[in-house]
Amino acid sequence: MLSRKRLLQHISQIKMESNSLTKFWPLIYSNIREFWQITEPRIEDAALQLDIPIELYYYSELGLDTFSIEEFQKRDPFTNPEQFERLFARLDVKGWIEPIPDGKYQVTQRARNAARQIIQAGNAQLSGFKPRSGLDLTRLMNLLKQVVMANGSESEPPTKWAISRRFRVAEKESPPIVQVREYLMDIYAYRDDSHLSASRPHFNDAGIVWIVLGSLVGGVDVAADQIAEKMEFRGYEAYDYQVALQAAVEVGWAEETEAIGGFRPTPAGREIRARVEHLTDEYFYHPWSVMTQEELDDLYNLLTKLHDQLIAYKKLK
Numbered sequence: 244m245l246s247r248k249r250l251l252q253h254i255s256q257i258k259m260e261s262n263s264l265t266k267f268w269p270l271i272y273s274n275i276r277e278f279w280q281i282t283e284p285r286i287e288d289a290a291l292q293l294d295i296p297i298e299l300y301y302y303s304e305l306g307l308d309t310f311s312i313e314e315f316q317k318r319d320p321f322t323n324p325e326q327f328e329r330l331f332a333r334l335d336v337k338g339w340i341e342p343i344p345d346g347k348y349q350v351t352q353r354a355r356n357a358a359r360q361i362i363q364a365g366n367a368q369l370s371g372f373k374p375r376s377g378l379d380l381t382r383l384m385n386l387l388k389q390v391v392m393a394n395g396s397e398s399e400p401p402t403k404w405a406i407s408r409r410f411r412v413a414e415k416e417s418p419p420i421v422q423v424r425e426y427l428m429d430i431y432a433y434r435d436d437s438h439l440s441a442s443r444p445h446f447n448d449a450g451i452v453w454i455v456l457g458s459l460v461g462g463v464d465v466a467a468d469q470i471a472e473k474m475e476f477r478g479y480e481a482y483d484y485q486v487a488l489q490a491a492v493e494v495g496w497a498e499e500t501e502a503i504g505g506f507r508p509t510p511a512g513r514e515i516r517a518r519v520e521h522l523t524d525e526y527f528y529h530p531w532s533v534m535t536q537e538e539l540d541d542l543y544n545l546l547t548k549l550h551d552q553l554i555a556y557k558k559l560k
Contacts, residue, residue, distance in 0.1 A: 264524075265528070267542075267546075268524075270550065277550060283365060289364035295357040296337070298334070304410070309347045309349055309350060310331060310347065312328065312346070313346070315327050317404045317405075318405045320439070321451065321453065322476075325478065326478035334354075335348065338353070339351060339353070339357075370418065372553075372556050379545065386534075401441075401526045403436060404436060405432035434527055437527040440526055441520075451477075451487040452496075454474060454484075460512065463507065466502075468481040468504075
């Protein structure tokens with residue numbers, strides 16, 4: 244057992260390592276966004292042409308084994324659960340999912356095959372990508388795989404719900420660029436696992452309150468109708484956000500401003516958001532201790548080159 248001194252030194256080292264690694268996540272997310280902009284238009288077109296619900300693609304990140312509100316909220320506690328209920332009803336009627344006990348739905352093999360088909364159509368948009376200027380895709384693929392494997396073997400927290408559930412399409416025979424995209428999405432899932440493990444103790448089932456706190460920290464004199472407009476995809480109305488803002492006031496995270504209907508974060512609200520982001524980084528980067536400094540340098544340089552070349556490739560599509 245570690246002595247108190249050794250334990251404090253260990254925690255300090257983790258924090259120092261996390262701080263030195265924080266440049267990676269924005270770069271990883273930027274690459275993911277570039278992949279989305281290249282592949283998703285084709286995925287949406289394929290779904291339309293083949294009469295396949297596009298939701299099978301979007302919710303493949305939540306797994307294509309079983310669907311339920313409880314399961315979906317493990318990764319997405321910020322969306323109105325009524326939106327999930329409406330989705331389940333539509334997919335059930337069309338035979339994409341089938342009711343099973345305990346309020347769950349079994350995703351059919353037909354649905355999994357359809358999701359794979361449209362995702363592969365998106366991946367086909369990457370077939371013309373030719374790495375240049377020292378971008379070694381095989382090296383990048385292996386480094387990302389090392390991170391993903393370390394994430395999988397890490398003890399909790401964070402929980403491993405997102406990374407263990409997501410529906411994967413890339414195989415060993417897939418082109419390196421497709422495997423790179425898949426590994427980046429695994430890392431994206433682990434980031435969600437890390438953030439929810441850090442934040443959920445503060446909001447429990449009230450994910451909408453965490454949404455409004457984030458909006459307040461990121462803006463000035465924010466009002467409920469502004470949040471509803473910005474977060475339309477969450478399925479909540481302005482009234483719902485007004486209730487959530489009042490709840491944030493009651494717990495000391497927000498306060499009303501002089502502007503009618505306006506709210507701003509309190510110092511306590513800002514502090515809790517900052518603390519959660521810091522803990523998210525600690526969870527997220529802790530497995531990266533398996534990487535040498537040379538590997539980290541290579542990974543960052545290769546991700547930077549990939550980002551620049553994806554932007555150039557996107558312009559050609």
